[in-house]
Amino acid sequence: MPKRWLPLEANPEVMNAFARHLGLSDDFAFHDIYGFDDELLDFVPQPCVAVLLxxxxTPATEAIEGEPKPETSSSGEPWFARQTVGNACGTMxxxxxxxxxxxATKPGSYFEQLRARCExxxxxxxxKIIESDDALETAHVGASVEGQSEVPREDAEVDLHFVALVEANGGIWELDGRKPxxxxxxxxxxxxxxxxxxVPVIKKFMNAANGSIHFNAIALAANLG
Structure with missing residues (x-):
C-alpha cells in the first residue's frame, strides 16, 4: 500500500518552521501573497525565488499543460523529484x-545533504530516497499537526494540491511531483x-477552477524579520 502522510497546511508560519528545521537560509522566508494586482504584489519582499500554489x-486544472520546452532545457531544467507519498505535496x-x-539553503543543511544524495x-x-527518509517524514509529521486547521486523517481524500513555480535557465517552470x-x-x-x-500561470489555474475560492499562493522571498 502506498505511503501516505498528513497534509501540510498552506500557512507561511507552518512552512517557515518546517523549512527552518530542514535548513532554510535566514535570508529567506515564506510569505502570503494577498492578490495579483501590482499593489498587492508589492507587499511581497524581493527577491522572490519561488511561489507555492x-x-x-478538477478535470480542468488537471488538463493544464505547459508550452513546448526549449531545445536547451534538458541541461537547464530545475531540480525535480516525483511524488510517491500521498498527501506529501506540501513537503514536495x-x-x-x-x-x-x-x-535559499544553508550549507551543510538537510536540504543540501538531500541534494547531494540525489545528485x-x-x-x-x-x-525513493524521499519516501524512505525517516528524518523527513518525522519533520513533515511535526509540521502537519501545527497550524489552525483541523488535522484530517491520513486516509482522507484531499482534493487540493500544491505545486511550486520557479525560474531556471531563463524560463518559468511548474514543478508537480505527480506528473511523470x-x-x-x-x-x-x-x-x-x-x-x-x-501570475499568468496562476491565472491559468484560477480560470480552470470554475469560480472555486480554494486557492492559496505563498512566496519564498526575502526575510525582513
Missing part, C-alpha cells in the same frame, strides 16, 4: 522551492521578476 484538483513544494531558490539520479530514484513528464515549462522569464512572471 495551492489549487483545487517546500523541497522544490528551497532547492531551486538561489541562496545524478532521475526523478523516480529521487522519489517532469517539470512543465510556462514560457521565458522576464525582467519583471519571478513573482510577476508567475
Amino acid at each position: 495551492l489549487f483545487p484538483i 513544494g517546500v523541497l522544490h522551492a528551497a532547492l531551486n531558490g538561489a541562496g 545524478g539520479l532521475d526523478a523516480d530514484a529521487r522519489a 513528464t517532469g517539470p512543465a515549462y510556462h514560457g521565458p522569464s522576464s525582467d519583471k521578476g519571478l513573482l510577476r512572471d508567475c
Whole structure:
C-alpha cells in the first residue's frame, strides 16, 4: 500500500518552521501573497525565488499543460523529484522551492545533504530516497499537526494540491511531483521578476477552477524579520 502522510497546511508560519528545521537560509522566508494586482504584489519582499500554489484538483486544472520546452532545457531544467507519498505535496513544494531558490539553503543543511544524495539520479530514484527518509517524514509529521486547521486523517481524500513555480535557465517552470513528464515549462522569464512572471500561470489555474475560492499562493522571498 502506498505511503501516505498528513497534509501540510498552506500557512507561511507552518512552512517557515518546517523549512527552518530542514535548513532554510535566514535570508529567506515564506510569505502570503494577498492578490495579483501590482499593489498587492508589492507587499511581497524581493527577491522572490519561488511561489507555492495551492489549487483545487478538477478535470480542468488537471488538463493544464505547459508550452513546448526549449531545445536547451534538458541541461537547464530545475531540480525535480516525483511524488510517491500521498498527501506529501506540501513537503514536495517546500523541497522544490528551497532547492531551486538561489541562496535559499544553508550549507551543510538537510536540504543540501538531500541534494547531494540525489545528485545524478532521475526523478523516480529521487522519489525513493524521499519516501524512505525517516528524518523527513518525522519533520513533515511535526509540521502537519501545527497550524489552525483541523488535522484530517491520513486516509482522507484531499482534493487540493500544491505545486511550486520557479525560474531556471531563463524560463518559468511548474514543478508537480505527480506528473511523470517532469517539470512543465510556462514560457521565458522576464525582467519583471519571478513573482510577476508567475501570475499568468496562476491565472491559468484560477480560470480552470470554475469560480472555486480554494486557492492559496505563498512566496519564498526575502526575510525582513
